[in-house]
Structures are given as C-alpha cells and as structure tokens.
C-alpha cells in the first residue's frame with residue numbers, strides 16, 4: 001500500500017467568483033466546499049494524517065488563471081517539502097449541468113482524474129465512486145465501468161502528487177441542492193471523503 005500521509009484539500013472557487021451557485025442563488029459552491037473541508041480536516045487529522053487546505057479564505061485571487069496557478073504552486077510546494085509520493089490532493093466541487101441559470105435534471109456524484117494520472121489517483125477515484133454508489137449518491141449519472149472520469153483539469157494536470165477532483169452532486173438540480181443544503185447532506189459528503197481517503201492507508 002502507498003505510504004501517503006499528507007492530504008491537501010482543495011476548496012472550490014471563491015466568494016468573489018461569479019456564477020457557481022444554484023439558479024435561486026441560495027446555494028453557493030464556494031461555501032459548500034469550505035463547509036465540507038471544515039468537517040473533513042479534523043477527522044483526517046484524528047486519523048494521524050497531516051492536512052493542508054490550498055485556499056481556505058472565502059475570496060480567491062483573480063483572474064481564474066492566477067487562482068489555479070497559485071493553487072498548484074501551493075500543492076507542489078508541499079510536495080517538495082514532504083515528497084510527492086507522500087502527498088494526495090483532493091479538490092472538492094459541486095457539478096452543474098448548465099450555465100443558463102435554470103434548474104436541470106442531471107444529478108449525482110462523479111470523480112475526475114487527469115488523463116495521464118498515477119495509479120494512486122485512479123485507485124482513490126475508484127474508491128470514491130464505489131463508496132458513493134453504495135451510499136445512494138449515484139443519482140442519474142451513467143457510471144463508467146472503470147468507476148472514474150478523466151478530464152484535463154488544470155489542478156489535476158499541474159499538481160505533482162496523486163490528485164482527484166470530486167463533483168459532489170449538482171448545484172442546478174433541486175433535489176441535489178436540497179440534500180447538499182442540509183446538515184445531513186454535508187455530513188454525508190464529508191464522510192464519503194474521509195472514508196475514501198482513509199482507504200488509501202488501509203491494510
């Protein structure tokens with residue numbers, strides 16, 4: 001099993017980034033991501049892991065190119081300090097089916113890795129997906145047989161350590177937003193992350 005001991009949690013976007021919210025603007029992705037990170041961090045630390053957060057503040061540098069570059073610089077700085085083989089990056093987002101400000105039908109969990117990712121990334125993403133299915137978070141997603149999705153996302157492509165990006169249900173689906181807005185919903189997503197990350201170190 002891999003000896004990874006350092007987890008870097010990635011927050012989504014920021015309060016100053018437009019869009020990234022439900023059609024009624026009550027649910028905001030940046031807030032949900034930071035709330036879930038706040039739940040996950042102490043639980044991972046209680047497991048003996050060292051945990052960092054790439055951009056904990058609500059506001060992030062603009063434009064997005066700068067934000068993403070600085071997130072990767074932060075992650076790669078930790079990789080240089082601890083050894084990239086000892087680090088894992090998990091970026092926590094909420095999906096959207098459209099950018100038209102309307103509600104959509106798509107719902108459910110998905111998890112992404114870079115096209116040329118490490119075996120640890122693939123293993124972690126697969127575990128995330130299988131746990132999500134077993135906990136009723138699949139929604140109406142068509143799950144690939146490999147149990148993860150590939151995407152050339154900047155933060156996956158430009159971080160040196162194993163990295164996954166979770167899309168935790170949809171912010172433009174009414175049922176998903178209702179669930180994610182509840183304490184039980186946040187707890188469920190937080191526990192999914194804790195259990196998937198813990199599985200990396202299971203015997």
Ligand SMILES: [Zn+2]
Nearest residue numbers: 012029093094
């Ligand atoms: Zn996002």
